[in-house]
Amino acid sequence: MLPTTDQALPCVRVCQMLSNLYKDIRLFRFDDKTGQVYILAGDELQVIVLSNGIWDFVNEPEL
Numbered sequence: 001m002l003p004t005t006d007q008a009l010p011c012v013r014v015c016q017m018l019s020n021l022y023k024d025i026r027l028f029r030f031d032d033k034t035g036q037v038y039i040l041a042g043d044e045l046q047v048i049v050l051s052n053g054i055w056d057f058v059n060e061p062e063l
Contacts, residue, residue, distance in 0.1 A: 001032040006053040011037050014047050014055055 003011070011028075018025055018041045027040040037049040046058035 001035055003030050003037060004035070004051045004053075007037055007049050007051055010053045010055050011039070011049050014039060014049060018045070018047075 015025060015028070018039070023041040023045060025039060025041050027038065029038045030036075031038060035051040039047040039049070041047070044059065047055055048058055049055040
């Protein structure tokens with residue numbers, strides 16, 4: 001399984017927003033079992049990008 005084209009642009013958008021906030025992207029991983037992209041930024045900021053391109057925080061951070 002590969003990332004979908006629907007999730008590619010949101011992944012770039014999320015990474016750009018994290019970069020604008022000077023957050024280190026420590027992990028960017030595609031889970032081929034779930035089809036989700038997991039992004040860990042800083043010590044605790046976690047984002048999931050679903051195969052349909054919808055993304056959400058795993059935990060609600062204070063930015």
